[in-house]
Amino acid sequence: MVIFAALKNHILHTVNDHVKGLYGGQIRVRACGICVAEGKILLINHSLYGQNGFFWSPPGGGILFGESAQQAVVREFKEETGLDVKVGPLLFFNEHIADPLHAIELFFEIKSFEGTLTKGIDPEFSSDDQIIRSVCFMSWQEISQYRADQLHILFSKTDSVEGILRLDNYIN
Numbered sequence: 001m002v003i004f005a006a007l008k009n010h011i012l013h014t015v016n017d018h019v020k021g022l023y024g025g026q027i028r029v030r031a032c033g034i035c036v037a038e039g040k041i042l043l044i045n046h047s048l049y050g051q052n053g054f055f056w057s058p059p060g061g062g063i064l065f066g067e068s069a070q071q072a073v074v075r076e077f078k079e080e081t082g083l084d085v086k087v088g089p090l091l092f093f094n095e096h097i098a099d100p101l102h103a104i105e106l107f108f109e110i111k112s113f114e115g116t117l118t119k120g121i122d123p124e125f126s127s128d129d130q131i132i133r134s135v136c137f138m139s140w141q142e143i144s145q146y147r148a149d150q151l152h153i154l155f156s157k158t159d160s161v162e163g164i165l166r167l168d169n170y171i172n
Helices: 002-023 069-081 153-157
Strands: 027-034 040-046 060-062 084-098 101-114 132-138
Touching (some): 027 069, 027 084, 040 069, 060 069, 069 101, 069 132, 084 153
Antiparallel strands (some): 027 060, 040 132, 084 101
């Protein structure tokens, strides 16, 4: 068990260093999507953040040079979830500042989606250092089972999945 814990800590340290090298010390603009179906929201569990490697957040990622925010949402959903999405209006934005990261996150409503939900990849990371643990639709009851530090801050701003679609402006 001690060997497993040491290996896990080594992997998390290596990934943290990689993230710090990629995104640390700069402002990153991210485009994210709020995809709700049958009263559940699509979330990704990232092993990098949160207590014990649990951090649930909506799909999304950095906007590439020359790419619109909406195009970034479409690309990120395909990469991370395998789904093809139609992007709706901008709902709200969040500013995340936690050393070494500083991100401006734009959240768009997902109007519809097609395809088979699968655990995707984060192309900034090698196949050995992937940070996506799982993807799934979660109810508010399931989300409520996690501590605040294991969830994106947007979940502290409402009390229901439907409430997320009513958030507007700056949420942080």
